[in-house]
Amino acid sequence: MDAASIDSVARLCEPQLAERGLRHMLKGQGDRTTRYIADTAGLLRRIGRVLGAEDDASEKLADMAHRLKAPTQKGMTRKNRDRLRVFKEAHTLRSLLLLPDRLFAQSQRVTQAHSRGLMREEAISIAILLYCPIRAKNLSGLHLEQHIARPGDGRAYLVFDEDDTKTYQPIEFELPASVVRMIDRHLATRAPAMCPGNSPWLFPRRDGSGPVEPGQLSGRLRRRILRDVGIEMNAHLFRHLAVMLWLDANPGAYEAARRLLGHRDVSQTINLYSGLETRSAMAEFSALVTSTKGRLA
Numbered sequence: 529m530d531a532a533s534i535d536s537v538a539r540l541c542e543p544q545l546a547e548r549g550l551r552h553m554l555k556g557q558g559d560r561t562t563r564y565i566a567d568t569a570g571l572l573r574r575i576g577r578v579l580g581a582e583d584d585a586s587e588k589l590a591d592m593a594h595r596l597k598a599p600t601q602k603g604m605t606r607k608n609r610d611r612l613r614v615f616k617e618a619h620t621l622r623s624l625l626l627l628p629d630r631l632f633a634q635s636q637r638v639t640q641a642h643s644r645g646l647m648r649e650e651a652i653s654i655a656i657l658l659y660c661p662i663r664a665k666n667l668s669g670l671h672l673e674q675h676i677a678r679p680g681d682g683r684a685y686l687v688f689d690e691d692d693t694k695t696y697q698p699i700e701f702e703l704p705a706s707v708v709r710m711i712d713r714h715l716a717t718r719a720p721a722m723c724p725g726n727s728p729w730l731f732p733r734r735d736g737s738g739p740v741e742p743g744q745l746s747g748r749l750r751r752r753i754l755r756d757v758g759i760e761m762n763a764h765l766f767r768h769l770a771v772m773l774w775l776d777a778n779p780g781a782y783e784a785a786r787r788l789l790g791h792r793d794v795s796q797t798i799n800l801y802s803g804l805e806t807r808s809a810m811a812e813f814s815a816l817v818t819s820t821k822g823r824l825a
Contacts (some may be wrong), residue, residue: 541576543588550592566598603803604768612772612804614759623757628655631756632710643723648714649722649731650752653745655710657763659703661684661770661788662695664763668742670730672715676703684708688790699790771801779805 529713534540540549546569553565581589581652581707606613615621631651638644653667666688670676677685686701693699703711711730719725727736730744746763753761771785778784786797 537575540553541572541579541581541585541589543585543592546572546589547592551597551793554596561596561598563598566596567595569593569596606799608765608768609795609803610764611760612768615769615772620757620759624654624657624753624761627753627756628652628658629706630708631752631797632713644716645718645722646748648710648718649745650748652707652710652714653731653749653763654753655707656686656703657749657766658706661767662699662701662790663684663767664742664746665694666815667763668694668731669739671739672728676730682708684711693790695790695792697790697792701771729814760801768801771797772804775801775805779809 529545534545539545541630545771546643550565550569550572553568557565565681569589570593571744573586573593576586576589615624628651631647631654634649636646638647647777656662656667656670666675670686675687677687679685682705684702684703686699688699690696690698719727721736723729724736729736731740732738733740742763749761752764753759770788774781774785774788782794782797782801785801786794789797789798
């Protein structure tokens, strides 16, 4: 249709046009809904409600959103399960766990100030994600005053209020002393190569006007881990790794895993990660059969 005829957001929420647009999206997906299509239908419904759509129009938008609702994902995607499986190898896991300290130590030998600062940012980012599995957006937007609390006894905490998180759940992590030392050493030497001296962001843009973009920081970490550890890993996979390690050590402890990730309901955590615990249970059962076989032989 003529784009000029769409002269307002309200026009997009007219049921006839909304249905036309959604059907076009469905056609591109073989007439099957996707998370993106479902989110678009839900957004149109909410906007229509905010703009005061008539009852009949509001009901039609709600019906479309209901019919296009994407099925709830059960468990992790196969791609993420495959990527996590490599951490069952002790060598790979050890290489990732030691990477932040190794990177920071290597940065001492880098003479170019900006390159040294980038390496230290990557070391600190990976260290934080290992101990505090936060989302990439929260990581890149870390504010030195708003998100890092120092009570004065040498300790430091990452603190996120309800408005900071995707699920509107407050989260707080205590940073290990080794990570705090990395942060303090980097902050003491990063200006002016990385940013102006008064930048309040842990990972600032070069001009200090704001934090680095989440995708940019996440891309750097993915390339660094691929180069130094030899595996494909993005920032979000640290969250899955955290739960895998936790459930391996504490089978069934989903409530603690929920708090670790900042999920709103424990059912969300169980639905997403029950497959990880199944693998651990199968491994334990296999060991039981082997030990029983040896005892009865």
